[in-house]
Amino acid sequence: MAAPTHDDAQQRVLAVTGASGRLGGRVARRLSEAGVPQRLLARTPAHAPDLPGAVAVPGDYARYDDIVASLSGVGTVLMVSASEAPDRVPQHINFIDAAVAAGVRHLVYTSSVGAAADATFTLARDHWATEEHIRASGLEFTVLRDNLYADFMPALVGEDGVIRGPGGQGRVAAVAQDDIADAAVAVLRNPAQHHGVTYDLTGPQALSLEEIAAAVSRATGRPVSYREETVAEAYRSRASYGAPQWQLDAWVSTYTAIASGAFSQVSDAIPRLTGHPAVELSELLAR
16 A cells, blocks of 8 residues: 555644634534544634644634644644624635645635625625635635524523514524534545535524524523514614624624525535434523
């Protein structure tokens, strides 16, 4: 048998960004449990999880030279989208360009369902711009378009036990972060099988906001309800937080996107990629 080439060895080196966060950390732990060596990119490497077979390296998307150094010799990288910010797209572009310069071959990106230049959900426009730059970069790629996180559904509930927003009768196929992590690991371990593919990652059912409120109520034992707002009411009810306009637009457009049906489609990508059913919201909340 011929000895592995440098290119073969490089293809086996994996890197995970956002390793100190919820999603990146989940992926890193799964890879470590499977005995897969990896580099963990984190804005503050000391905050990355201490895992067998993992080395923490600098991962600030805005620092081009650091990213090039951290990705040198890496074949496949999971690029978890950066935190919401006005400059998120420039950060993403900087990271992608650094990955190209470092010689990365395959990039796996966590995007949003409904990503489009004119998406109702304003943050999905950022994801579309990022996807377009990845496609133009020459990198092999896989895009994981996540629905809204099922884990965060309880956070929609106000202190008074009410979910408020202009969501109408729209439905949400919310997806568990554990399922996203399982899907990402499946792609990272066999990237060539998923080259050029975009997967919509969703839960197994699309629920109305009334049904989400009822599920949270059952899980927490407190009364929770949904109260529809107009768009104008939604902006007024959130104005007291003192958030910048882009953040207000993102918050409100989450609900207008729900109303438009942007988050309602159910995909079978989770079971196809992971070999297990996607977790239902009620099951997740009961854990």
